[in-house]
Amino acid sequence: MKFEMKMPDLATTDSAVKVLNWLVGIGSPIRRGQAVIEVETDKATMEVEATVNGTLVEKKCEPSAQVGVGEVIAIIEIEDATENPSSPAPQPAPSVQVENTPAPAPLPAPKKSESMFARNRAVRKPPA
Amino acid sequence: MSTNISSEPESRIEKYDRDLLLRLYERIILIRQFEEEVKFLFLEGTMPGTIHQCHGQEATAVGVCAALNNDDFITSTFRGHGHALAKGLTAREMLDELFGAATGCCKGKGGSMHMGNIEKGMIPGIAIVGGGIPIAAGIGLAFKMRRMPQVVACFFGDGAVAEGAFHEGLNMAAIWDLPVVFVCENNLYGASTRIDKVMKNIKISDRAAGYGFRGETVDGNDLLAVYEASRRAAQECRMGQGPVLLELLTYRRTGHSRRDPCHYQTTDEREAWFSNDPIERFIKILLTRSDIGQTDLDLIQAKVGREITDAVEQARRASQPATDDLLSDVYA
Numbered sequence: 001m002k003f004e005m006k007m008p009d010l011a012t013t014d015s016a017v018k019v020l021n022w023l024v025g026i027g028s029p030i031r032r033g034q035a036v037i038e039v040e041t042d043k044a045t046m047e048v049e050a051t052v053n054g055t056l057v058e059k060k061c062e063p064s065a066q067v068g069v070g071e072v073i074a075i076i077e078i079e080d081a082t083e084n085p086s087s088p089a090p091q092p093a094p095s096v097q098v099e100n101t102p103a104p105a106p107l108p109a110p111k112k113s114e115s116m117f118a119r120n121r122a123v124r125k126p127p128a
Numbered sequence: 129m130s131t132n133i134s135s136e137p138e139s140r141i142e143k144y145d146r147d148l149l150l151r152l153y154e155r156i157i158l159i160r161q162f163e164e165e166v167k168f169l170f171l172e173g174t175m176p177g178t179i180h181q182c183h184g185q186e187a188t189a190v191g192v193c194a195a196l197n198n199d200d201f202i203t204s205t206f207r208g209h210g211h212a213l214a215k216g217l218t219a220r221e222m223l224d225e226l227f228g229a230a231t232g233c234c235k236g237k238g239g240s241m242h243m244g245n246i247e248k249g250m251i252p253g254i255a256i257v258g259g260g261i262p263i264a265a266g267i268g269l270a271f272k273m274r275r276m277p278q279v280v281a282c283f284f285g286d287g288a289v290a291e292g293a294f295h296e297g298l299n300m301a302a303i304w305d306l307p308v309v310f311v312c313e314n315n316l317y318g319a320s321t322r323i324d325k326v327m328k329n330i331k332i333s334d335r336a337a338g339y340g341f342r343g344e345t346v347d348g349n350d351l352l353a354v355y356e357a358s359r360r361a362a363q364e365c366r367m368g369q370g371p372v373l374l375e376l377l378t379y380r381r382t383g384h385s386r387r388d389p390c391h392y393q394t395t396d397e398r399e400a401w402f403s404n405d406p407i408e409r410f411i412k413i414l415l416t417r418s419d420i421g422q423t424d425l426d427l428i429q430a431k432v433g434r435e436i437t438d439a440v441e442q443a444r445r446a447s448q449p450a451t452d453d454l455l456s457d458v459y460a
Contacts, residue, residue, distance in 0.1 A: 006173055008170065008172075008173055010387055043387060044387070044388070045389065046387075048171070049171060069173070
């Protein structure tokens with residue numbers, strides 16, 4: 001299964017992030033939590049960690065490129081779906097009583113790059 | 129009051145109830161795993177907003193909150209995930225909150241920096257540095273005037289000590305003998321500024337003497353030491369002996385927030401503190417007990433892992449607040 005690794009909002013301002021260096025090469029195995037790319041935000045240089053286990057199969061950006069938040073920066077081949085995407089739960093697994101509340105119906109997907117706050121603003125009526 | 133915390137952890141752990149120890153382990157591991165999961169959710173980009181994480185500081189939250197009763201209160205800060213989980217909030221209500229869902233502990237309107245649940249004795253986190261201190265004094269005053277037996281534990285960091293609110297809150301609690309345990313989590317850095325650049329006397333517990341009450345510095349990465357010191361402090365407050373200032377020495381393993389790569393912490397310092405990890409230390413002394421084995425810990429870890437995985441699944445699908453609710457719960 002191919003996983004699209006996206007540029008996180010490391011500056012927390014939604015601004016583009018500059019790519020400095022790749023820390024792993026094509027074909028390299030990657031672990032969740034491993035730093036794979038070094039970037040520069042408006043404030044600092046930082047390393048970006050992978051969120052999945054797998055193998056790097058494609059780099060989608062080159063050093064010195066300005067990459068927008070949420071853009072795909074790499075393709076990672078995930079070998080074992082059971083290892084992803086959440087924290088590994090060690091064996092053995094005991095039976096646990098989970099609160100039995102039905103999950104609420106999911107909302108329609110928001111439009112791309114539109115936050116909850118933007119949508120709320122859009123529907124807010126002007127004062128009378 | 130009679131507990132001797134100077135004894136070695138291996139010897140004093142024998143005095144503890146097994147169930148209490150395993151509950152402490154469950155809480156401390158829950159906080160670490162929760163913070164790990166939340167870090168990856170941030171990196172994925174599915175969860176909105178920045179986060180201030182408490183990797184490495186878990187023992188302070190667990191030790192203090194375990195020493196309190198359910199109806200005691202805490203006030204927290206922008207770095208409040210650990211405090212909330214330690215006070216009994218569930219991973220589920222907190223992850224819902226992080227995703228801005230209406231089922232979150234603050235109905236999706238608070239987010240990371242305002243975790244709380246009044247029913248569980250935690251007013252939503254106060255993100256203003258030092259802002260919780262006078263509020264905690266106010267809660268303590270309410271307890272005293274109503275002759276209620278509760279105490280309030282007020283969490284803040286070393287950076288808050290330089291705020292005017294620190295002086296105002298501690299002084300007021302002192303003159304009125306209020307039942308407040310002031311808990312300074314001294315992680316050596318106020319954001320990126322090291323404590324010795326802004327304080328001549330870096331022993332923060334010394335400040336209590338200036339206000340006329342007791343201060344104590346505790347190894348904040350020793351869970352049982354924090355628990356015992358907090359028990360003593362809470363007991364003194366309940367007996368009407370006024371506030372106590374606890375300084376808990378600990379260390380933040382991550383940046384101040386997600387946008388901070390933490391370059392100002394030196395490698396030597398980081399390695400020294402990483403080898404002093406509160407969870408690894410607690411596991412080590414837990415396993416000296418003949419009635420606690422690795423299997424017990426593995427089972428708890430698995431349970432916590434599943435609790436978090438389920439909560440994430442729920443939070444991803446949870447409904448956001450309706451626009452009609454925009455002005456509900458708004459006071460001004």
